[in-house]
Amino acid sequence: MLKIKNLRASIEANEILKGIDLEVNAGEIHAIMGPNGSGKSTLASVIAGREEFEVISGQIDFEGKDLLEMDPEERAREGIFLAFQYPVEIPGVSTTNFLKTSLNQIREHRGLEPLDAVTFLTHIKERMKLVEMDQTLLSRSLNEGFSGGEKKRNEIFQMAVIEPKLAILDETDSGLDIDALKIVANGVNKLRNKENAIIVVTHYQRLLNYIVPDIVHVLYNGKIVKSGSKELALELEAKGYDWIKEEYNSTPV
């Protein structure tokens, strides 16, 4: 589904990603872990198409198409979804109105008819249950005055409505208490199937108790320095990142 080859990216002449190779197949869950500043969020942003980052070299292939050639909205329509680490508040834009526009633009791209008001409402109400979201949030402005937890839940709710092929969850666990974390993880698990894939970006192993990854990658200094099974996450939780850094720094280039 997603093939990243030797991806290098910088912001303001500062190289953050220094050669990423990553392959994600349909049906898989990948976790990307790593210390602060290792480039995890940058990787998520570059896949989603954030324009502040300059791609210096490398390729991102998504289902045979060149992702780097696409605008953010084209990527979304092709099936990429980014759950933001810091979801933006947009006063004056109602969640319902926004989601309807979003879903129908994506559907149009896929050659589907736009949903009428009733079908749309039925669809979103059913999806709200997945993340146990309060219906009153729908009529409010997008994320305005939402608590940190509500914002994160709203991201997963949008994912449930849009049903992307590849979802990237950028530190979705940060700011969530344990109950909210379980609800969000539960929602993600219900959305998981053989056709889609999920990349979970996180600092901590905690979330991975609930969303169990097939493969864990450790990102350090702009590169994936280690990949392994879900046990790798447990090991990181127990030992921290220092041993990874030492291992990496002692490796002759």
Next chain:
Amino acid sequence: MSIALKDKELSINQILKDLFERKWKKKNGFSHSISEKAFKNFFKIGFPDRKSEDYKYFPVHKFFPESPVIPDGMSRSGSHLLISSKLSDQQAIQLVFIDGILSQEHSNYEDRKEDLEIKFLNQISERDIEKLLDDHTESHNVNKDPFIELNSSFIRDGIYLKIKKKIHPPPIYCYYLTSSEEKKSFRNFRTIMEFQEDSRATLTEFFFSEDNTDGFENYFTEIFAERGAKLDFNRIQHKRGKEVLVNNVNIYQKESSLVNTFTYTLSARMLRNNLNIMLEEENCESHLYGLYLINGDNVIDNHTTVDHQKPHCFSNENYKGIIDENGKGIFNGKIYVRPDAQKTNAFQSNKNIVLTDTAVINTKPQLEIWADDVKCSHGATTGQIDAEQLFYLRTRGLDERTARALLLHAFAFEIVDKIELKTVKEYLTKVINKQLGYQFDN
């Protein structure tokens, strides 16, 4: 100062003096002292030029006709398009003026002496006009703008409307339609509205014109809100022609009155709004909402003053603007809190989005506070569309144009949503959405 410039300034004043003394007075035989006094006052202040602090960014002197002509006062037929822009509201009091002259056939009103009173200034005697001004305008001491003095000097066309005590009339609509294509035309119009004790009303003024209209318009609306009166006052300025509009509004509020003022400038070539609110007694409340959309080479200037004269009054002002292309916007918000006006609450906010490198906004809050026990705040922001919000929407599949339109819609509709009257809100929604390229309403 260069001699040439001095000549030009002198010349507008001289031209107006000539117009007033030789043509206007002679023709109308006007001898009443108020008109005379007003022109004297005007002549003392003079026509604003580029040195006038209050008109610094609004070069009105460049747009005044070199040989102005006061229209003959004959009624005109407005074009079909203008008339069709009338909102359909069977219950409403509808007053349609075409170039300042009442269009009887398109208006709908009844002079019911027991609850409301309507007088058209060009149908009553000089003496009656003089008495009206004496009882209203002249009994209030306010700092006068040169255009207010000019308006009183050339007073002839206008309307006086009184809503009597405790009356809740149906919505009142005043349509000021411009049909004249005469560049030299100098049109003055006066509106005096009195809302007596505990009355409750909604007044909407529309300023409409079409593509080829022209001239210089000087409209002055005075609103008297007596004790306990509640008024929603909407102004919709949607002009497509080349005419210049200077629109002064003075609102005088008495004890425990509430006035909500909404000013929507959807388009205009050159438009200046002076909105002055005088809180003359205790416990008054005043809300001022404004939205201006500016594009092309258009210039829209909003000057507002809220004058807190007595204690325990509340004022809240929220103006927003979207400036596109080479548009130029000006906002100046004065708040005065007089020594007497303890326990005043006064708030002001002005937010702007500029869409191009050539769009300009000059914004200036001006607070003068002489009382010590008050709560006042003000804030102004100017920026572009928020990049993070734009990116967020795009990652959800919205193309850039749609996302921008959605964000502009959200910005503007904070102000539009405040309006209560359904017909007016629908009209605004339709026009503003079209202008912002927004087409995704549920």
